[in-house]
Amino acid sequence: MIEFYFHNDPNELPRYSEKCHPVQIFHTHKHDNTKHSAASLGLLKKVRKLGVKVDSNAIDLITIATAVTAAETFYRRNEAPDAWSRIMHLHVPVSNEVMWNRESKRLSSILNFLTGDQWSFAFFKSTMALPEPIKSDKSKATLQSLKGLNSVCLFSGGLDSAVGAIDILNGKSIYKPLLVSHAYRGDGVKQESIKSLLKSKFAQLSYSISPSLMTPLKGKTDVTMRGRSFNFLAMAVLGLIALRKVNNDPNISTIIVPENGYISINPPLTRRRVGSHSTRTTHPYFLSRLEELLDDTGFHVKFVNPYQFMTKGEMLANCVDQDAIKKAVPLSVSCSHWHRKHKQCGHCVPCLIRRASVHHVGFKDDADYVTQNLNSLKKDKEIRDDLQAVQTAIIRMTKSKNIKRWVRQSGSLPFDAVVRERLESTVIRGLKEVESFLKAENVK
16 A cells, blocks of 8 residues: 655655655645656646636535546556555545544545546645635736626546537537646647637636656656546536636536547456456546435536436537537547557557447548557467457447346446437447447458
């Protein structure tokens, strides 16, 4: 187990050791990268630029999210006892340490499901003053842009989020959202390109937690990022709270999470992928449990996925602005390996689903993939692993007499029988899209 200690004041952090990792959060003090790792050094400035003072509970939430993302980045999975499930204990400063210590076990359980790791928390009293809004013409303009908005929409630069933004801002929608984006290195360019296709005016909160290892440890980071949706959603909650204040409306509660239903459920493609080896970043069980936790801690939000019962291909086919989404396809990123080479691999599971969706709708213009010809993967068994897993799942789907049991291996589904059947049907249709694509490509 590694103990991670977080504080905005580096003087309050312990020294680094193999079992003790100190991390400075926020830029209230000068950072010494030879002694401490860092995360979210620029985040408070982003919050201050909103032009509105957010509550301490919102700062607590993004502090926790920062700690989770940093720990997940700084502890490599291959160094865990089983080379997968890491054991991490986080010491995190918050303003309401009594409440968060009371909820720590539930938070740990939610994150255990999301990431496949074993989390525990010890919360202590924060000494950091709440960030004051920046008073400038630019912050006043930002504040003005938030007026009249009634929701938050996640905007990642991925293809699903592009469909979501285009449907809302290029079509007729009850939602007038603030777009919230997490900009990893390279993502910002993709997001800017897609935003040029949006017809309606929009406001955006783009941020980065930017975990940075102390100099002696440079390069020793993990790239699996199973918990990325937690920090994304935490920042969306902060954006929602800002909207409530600006619009003097405590009932603003909707956070839109655009994700196709197949990848949302993401059932294990093979028996060895049961559990966190299949990502759960927007799984209904994760979102419902997080929603309950946020409700009990006073945030009162509602996560909405308008595409829960659509495949990725169906999302593209039903997008309200076909010209815009055609242009968005080559500009967007879906690849799980994107941040390694800043080019989509073409053969990971998200890439296969993406390529199948483009084939399904008949679009001709797609991304430039590292692996364009999937048959060329035969020479590399490790790289071919995802393709073989998908092929195995297709065979399993064809022969299985108990599809429901397979789908539910990804996690608990809603109790409503009609909803469960719709989710199961979406998964089957999504896999059939991939099967059709592989046949068209003559992949053996």
